[in-house]
Amino acid sequence: MAESADTRLKRLGMRSWRRGTKEMDIILGRFSDERLATLDADALDHYEALLSENDQDLYQWVSGQSAPPERFADLVATIADHTATRAK
Secondary structure (H helix, E strand, O other), X not given: OOOOHHHHHHHHHHHHHOOOOHHHHXXXXXXXXXXXXXXXXXXXXXXXXXXXXXXXXXXXXXXOOOOOOHHHHHHHHHHHHHHHHHHO
């Protein structure tokens, strides 16, 4: 049985909020709450792949401490921009 779009969004939202580090819980949780519903299926696949990365790397990428792998560069930039906008 295929997963419904609503179930997928809820699952990805839960994975975003339950990362393992508080910083990434907040960054990815807020992003998921506000932006996941606007992403198409391919973008959700890409986001789900990003969630498989470890929190220490993700935090360094989003905070600009190190460059993300090329395959995630655009998505990480979108998340970083979202985070910076919310901080203002």
